[in-house]
Amino acid sequence: MxxxxxxxxxxxxxxxxxxxxxxxxxxxxxxxxxxxxxxxxxxxxxxxxxxxxxxxxxxxxxxxxxxxxxxxxxxxxxxxxxxxxYHEQVKIAEDAAGYSYEVLFKPYISSLLTEVWVEDPYIRQIYQLYNFLRFCEMLLKAPCKVKKIHLLTTQDETDTSQQINALAEIRDSLGAHGVTLDLQYSSTIHDREIRFNNGWIIKIGRGLDYFKRPKGRFSIGYCDYDLRQCHETTVDIFHTKHTKTL
The missing domain is CATH 1.20.58.80 (Phosphotransferase system, lactose/cellobiose-type IIA subunit)
Incomplete structure (x- = not known):
C-alpha cells in the first residue's frame, strides 16, 4: 500500500x-x-x-x-x-447543510430495527411527499431490516387526490421491496415524532420538512440532501424500552 x-x-x-x-x-x-x-x-x-x-x-x-x-x-x-x-438534543442552524436523513438517523439505526412509526401532520404537499419518500429510501438502504412503516398524517383538503395517489404509489413501491406501509389520517394530530422499535424516539421540531426548497431544479442540493440548506430546528432524541404503537 x-x-x-x-x-x-x-x-x-x-x-x-x-x-x-x-x-x-x-x-x-x-x-x-x-x-x-x-x-x-x-x-x-x-x-x-x-x-x-x-x-x-x-x-x-x-x-x-x-x-x-x-x-x-x-x-x-x-x-x-x-x-x-437518555436524552440528547441536536440544534440545526438556519441555512446549515449536512443534515440529510442518512446523517441524522444513522446513529439510531441498528440491525434490530424492523418497524417504524412516523407521526407528521404535514406529509401533504408534493415536496413533503418527496421528503417522506426519501425517508423511506433511507430506511431501505440502511443496515436494518424494516418490514413495516406506519404513517399518521393529516389529509390535504385542497388537493386530496395528489396526496392519496402519491402515498398509494409509495405504498405499492415499498410493497415491491417487502415493506408494508400502514397509512392512517387524523384531523387532530399536531405532534411530530418518529419512533423506531429498537427503542429510539426522534422528535424534530419541523418534522421531516426541515429542508429549504432549492433555488431551482438544477441547483446544488436538489438531489443530494446533504448539500441542501435547512431551516432552523431542534431535534430531541430519547430512548425507551417500551415503544408505544399508534
Missing part, C-alpha cells in the same frame, strides 16, 4: 475522530460513539499498512485510548437507556 494511501486513511481517521471528540464534548453520545467506531476502524486499517515499529506502537496507543473512551460512552449510554433517562 502506497504512503499516500496510508496518509489519506490517516487524514480520514483524524477527521472522523475529531468529530467524535466534538460530539462527545457536546453530550451527543450516541452520535459520538458511531464516529469513534468508524475512526477506530480507519486507524486499525492504517496500523495494518504501517511497517515501522515506532509508528505501529503510536497507532496502537491511539487506538487503545479511543477504544477505552468508546467503551465508557457505550456503558454510559446503556445505563441511561436502562434508567429511562
Amino acid at each position: 502506497s504512503e499516500n494511501h496510508v496518509s489519506g486513511m490517516e487524514t480520514s481517521a483524524v477527521s472522523v475522530l475529531k468529530r467524535a471528540v466534538e460530539l462527545d464534548n457536546g453530550g451527543r453520545f450516541q452520535e459520538s460513539l458511531v464516529c469513534y467506531q468508524e475512526g477506530i476502524q480507519l486507524l486499525m486499517d492504517v496500523l495494518k499498512a504501517v511497517k515501522d515499529d515506532t509508528k505501529r506502537g503510536h497507532y496502537r496507543d491511539k487506538i487503545k485510548g479511543y477504544m477505552d473512551r468508546a467503551e465508557q460512552i457505550k456503558a454510559r449510554v446503556n445505563q441511561m437507556k436502562e434508567d429511562g433517562k
Whole structure:
C-alpha cells in the first residue's frame, strides 16, 4: 500500500475522530460513539499498512485510548437507556447543510430495527411527499431490516387526490421491496415524532420538512440532501424500552 494511501486513511481517521471528540464534548453520545467506531476502524486499517515499529506502537496507543473512551460512552449510554433517562438534543442552524436523513438517523439505526412509526401532520404537499419518500429510501438502504412503516398524517383538503395517489404509489413501491406501509389520517394530530422499535424516539421540531426548497431544479442540493440548506430546528432524541404503537 502506497504512503499516500496510508496518509489519506490517516487524514480520514483524524477527521472522523475529531468529530467524535466534538460530539462527545457536546453530550451527543450516541452520535459520538458511531464516529469513534468508524475512526477506530480507519486507524486499525492504517496500523495494518504501517511497517515501522515506532509508528505501529503510536497507532496502537491511539487506538487503545479511543477504544477505552468508546467503551465508557457505550456503558454510559446503556445505563441511561436502562434508567429511562437518555436524552440528547441536536440544534440545526438556519441555512446549515449536512443534515440529510442518512446523517441524522444513522446513529439510531441498528440491525434490530424492523418497524417504524412516523407521526407528521404535514406529509401533504408534493415536496413533503418527496421528503417522506426519501425517508423511506433511507430506511431501505440502511443496515436494518424494516418490514413495516406506519404513517399518521393529516389529509390535504385542497388537493386530496395528489396526496392519496402519491402515498398509494409509495405504498405499492415499498410493497415491491417487502415493506408494508400502514397509512392512517387524523384531523387532530399536531405532534411530530418518529419512533423506531429498537427503542429510539426522534422528535424534530419541523418534522421531516426541515429542508429549504432549492433555488431551482438544477441547483446544488436538489438531489443530494446533504448539500441542501435547512431551516432552523431542534431535534430531541430519547430512548425507551417500551415503544408505544399508534
